[in-house]
Amino acid sequence: MTTTRMRAEIAEQPVALRRTLDALLPAVPGIARLAERTRQVLFIARGSSDNAAIYGRYLVEAHTGRLATPAAPSIATAYRRRVDLDGVLAVAISQSGKTEEIVETLGWAADCGARTVAITNGAASPLAEAADLALVTEAGDEIAVPATKTYSTQLAALAVLGVGLGADVDPGDLRRVPDEVARLIEETESSPALAAMVAELAPVSGAVVSGRGIAFGTALELALKLKEACYLHAMGLSYADLLHGPIAVVDPRTPAILVAAEEGPTLPGTVALAHRVTGAGARAYGIGGGEELAAACSHALPGPRLPEWAAPLGLIVPGQVLVEALARALGLNPDLPRGLNKVTQTD
Template structure:
């Protein structure tokens, strides 16, 4: 892919996304023993449920965790409504749960309140956090440092990818899944390849867009959510994410020849429905770009759980270029701060 600096600049967002491969390699190496120990504990005392605590991009990583945990271990997994603890002071029922907290800063008050609530109710707390000395790290039973380093761009990139990789490593250790373990070994090198893929056709296609759907399903739903957020915060482009199944329950009625769609495919069964929805929307005249082996945007074939991680890496570089093409600064979006301290 040519340099993404449409107006002669290379953004912090692009540079930091390009550091994801090194961050993931460092995170996996530093936490190898911790993942093994977590997996051993979860097998010895299987939790009845997993509660994820996160907001923003980190909550999109939690969506990925839900699909990976439920498909590989069968353990029900749900995202906590953080306001239940921070605004309503409602108690949590005691029980043997895994609380998986995901955060870049580890500082948001509502996140901390929810994690503390889960811990006090007997949950085993694992924190995936980029700031090792954060208040969240102090609450956790086990801390997995994401090793992404400082992110100066408001738009999170490498820390999100490191979160996905950490979730995959935790689940691989828990499920003792050799195929996923092997895929994680190859991931840093594949991230470098994914960053070099040419997604610039999406810049031309979406430069003048006003409304956009982002589709995914299964393991790919979390990155569809993340891409929709990045369209909004970096390009001021109204975008919504949907499961390729859920989009058929009403939202598809508004898709026509003035609409734009980005679809994340892949090689597993879930991706087949993404391709079907993309084809239907294309037939209605919508501008559709499909990231898939036989699609409009190139992808790298890998383990089905790893393919979305690679696709979001390709997306980030394109998103930086698109923001510049639309006259936006992806590093300093209006009205946003790096740490959102919600109550």
């Protein structure tokens, strides 16, 4: 079997995560000092980084009691309107740190009164230099266009940010993440469910990917990867939104991929959705969710044995392995999706 760069970079994640956590956990006191006079978090991101920011938003709101919101960069770059950001911690996320729109929006946020944090894999990037505090991930060079190790290390940086903001979590849980990711890669690749899911997804043109709460960003990121690398019409939705109408698209030709941590308040709803999907004669594929979700699904891949707040750092990994394997089965090169570049510039 030919090893793609995407597959090689998936395998590098345990080391990249360990390096990133070693580098960033000592920054917790500095984060706390910077955020002392702030009350709200504003996330600035695009693409995979935006999906990481969804995790950050749920983590901050569920575990620190602060309001967290996504920025609309066009307010800064197109409308050029000033907004009162006094008391706001603006967090810009970009793997390269070179996306001009994100750099400009972070500068705009500072000019509007926000304190600023950059999360980037580029230590000497314009984004890192523009921020009051840079949380530089240690993913190393990423060659494949679909983000894998840069995405998971962004999640690690956001988890550290949450700890710095006073999240009611055990930071020691993060030390378990690299070994869990290594286990997930090995168990996913040896799972009979992987081959079955690839075989059943290969003929379809579309799929729904769903999760809720802290797992919602994982669902969005997996849907994006299926679009990028497999050219699949994948729709990422919260299961709450899915039940409001789009559930109608799930049928024997349009399966659902459901992601969940092994614990937490959204797991029962995810399991109920799996039963509804299979009860309608469609296929439901689980990622994570423990034995309960696996029993409700047609096939299931393992998830991380981590508490809900830290689970997304590993939950995306089986999905990455699935996407890479499906792309190869379709005769596609997941390293170089058509029409995409590693650094995307937006207006």
